[in-house]
Amino acid sequence: MSENTINAVTRRHWVLIACMLSMFMAAIEVTIVATAMPTIITELGGFSQFGWVFSIYLLTQAVTVPIYGRLADMWGRKRVFFIGAGLFLLGSILCGFASSMGWLILFRAFQGLGAGAIMPLTSTIIADVYPPKERAGVQGWLSSVWGVAAIVGPLTGAWLVQHFNWALVFWVNVPIGIISMLLLVRFFPESREKTDRRINFTGSCWLMLTVTALLTALLQAESLGYWTLVLSAVALLAGWGLLRHERYSGEPLFPLAIWRTRTLLAGNVGNLLIGAAMMGISAFLPTWIQGVSGGTPLQAGSALAMMSIGWPLASTLSGRLMQHTSYRFTAQLGSLLLIAGTAMLLILHRESPVWYAGLSAFVIGTGMGMTSTTFLIAVQNTAQFEIRGICTASVMFSRMLGSALGTALMGAVLNYNLMLRLPQYSDPVQQVMSPAGREQLKPANLDLMLTEIAHSLHWVFVVSLIIAFGSLLMSRLVPVQKPH
Known part of the structure; x- marks a missing residue:
């Protein structure tokens, strides 16, 4: 089936709804589970394995993203999406039946194997159904799902574990996934081209x-x-x-066009940098609010949620902006917002109000949403139909890899600074983040620790700022033209 046939699909709004439901299913997974984890640990035990519940899911998801992208180009979008979504839903069901932390980690790995198909294939399906001129606006709708999930996820998770069994945190995805699959069965035709290629x-x-x-x-x-x-x-x-x-x-796993085409290369490197810069805020801004400013977890979460709100708003806006200006202008504007928001973090001091941290996160989120969406649309509109699946998947894989690299790099920067500035203290951040730990410290010692932790976190934000400038350089590689 050709691209022209796919673009002629009628009732495209049902396909869009199906993709938004599946994207919501994947987006809400992390936030809803994070809220329920204290309750799950209370029942299953195994607190020492807490981190693996999240890490194994992200790991198996990241590993399979490019593989699903290649399979989608070979076997068809719908068939591969059903395989991935089916694995995800089966893993979700099994997670609810876990009797120990070990089994939960195993089932989360299984769940992640399916999740690797959901994000890249929903974006690819939308790119198949909508012509280039409309893709930017529609991808903005997909991105808005993340903002909704950031708000709905924690609230839903807290309500479910308070009134029902924690297993429902995983099972709530099942009806959403089934509805999404049924809509695609009805309204989205198979999009497989005739090919004699084989999986590498x-x-x-x-x-x-x-x-x-x-x-x-x-x-x-x-x-x-x-x-x-x-x-x-x-x-x-x-x-x-x-x-x-x-x-x-x-038959290379990643088409050579990705490395030989400026736009495709810029989209991948740009998203890797965005993923890395994002972790400077996601991982360490709550540390500043709770550790340095002495705020509550709710205040830290509220400030961070501003980034999740800014991202989808800017993604939707970027679609219209691209149509009136160009890919390059929109990507550069997003990069400048990202730089401005990250620079705002350097002005943070111990008495800074929480709303200022939230405002910084919002500006950063708008920059990321605008830049990331522009890179993705430029890649999808440049890539040929037969490699669009793997090109879309490679962009998302780059962002995941960037997040992991950013977390490691900025964590190392923070630890190195703390080691130089506070060699006499063991795990000073943990001490100041705990109200009980703060009370046990002498005022002079607490003041010293807060000052040096603040300086150390500022160096983390400096690294984020440098990475943000890298996204501005990548934005110069995308074309000076409108979607057409």
Whole structure:
């Protein structure tokens, strides 16, 4: 089936609704589970394994994203989406039946295997159904789902665990997923082109080994100790094997067009930088509010939610802006907003009000939403129909990889600064974030710790600012033209 046939789909609004439902299902997963985790740990135990509940989901999701993208180009969007969504829903059901933390982690890994298909394929399906001129606005609607999920997820999770069994936190996705799949069965035709291409199993194995070793080392660096070095070495060797295989493969996992086309390259590198810069805010702004300013978890969450609100608003706006200006202007404007918002964090001081931190997060969110959406639309409108799936998946994979790299880099910057500034204290951030820990400290010692932690976090924000300037450089590589 050709692209023209897909673009001629009638009742496209039902396809859009189906994609928004599936995107909501994936977006709400992290926030709703995070709210329920204290209750789950109380019943299942295993607090020491708490981090793996989230890390294993993100790990298996990231590993499978590019593989699903390639399969979608070979087997058809709808077929591969159903495989991924089916795995996700089955994993969700199994998570609700977990009898121990070990089983929950295993089922979360299974859930992540399916989640890797949802985000890239919903965006690819929308790109197939809507012509280039309309894609920007419609992708903005998809992005708005994240803002809704950021607000609805925690509230829904808290309500469910308070009035019902925690298993419903996972099972609530099942009817949403089924409705989405039924709508696609009815209104979206199969989009598979006739092809004799085969899946690159060797390249897929090299990719899975590289990403698994790298993300495990980054996400679990503190708990793994010296094993982090071993995993990093494995990631380097596997990455070299992947590059060598891709160079000589007749069917590379990532099309050569990604590396040879300026727009596709800019979209991938730009999203990697956006993902890295985002973690400077997502991971460390709450630390500032609770640790340095002495705010509550609710205040920290409210400030961070402003970024989730700014992102979809800017994504929707960027669609119209692209149509009146160009890809490059919109990407550059988003990059400048990202730079401005990150620079605002450098002005934070110990007496700064929480609303200022929230305003900074909102400006950063608008910059990220505008830039990320523009990069994605430019990539989808540049890529040919037969490689659009893997090109879309590669952009999202780059953002996930950037998030992991950013978390590791900025965590290292923070720890290094704390080691230099507060060598006499063990885990000073944990001490000041705990109300009981604060009370046990002498006023002079507390003042010293807060001052040095603030300086250390400022260096984290400096790194975020440098990365934000990188996105501005990448925006210069996208075309000076409107979607057409």
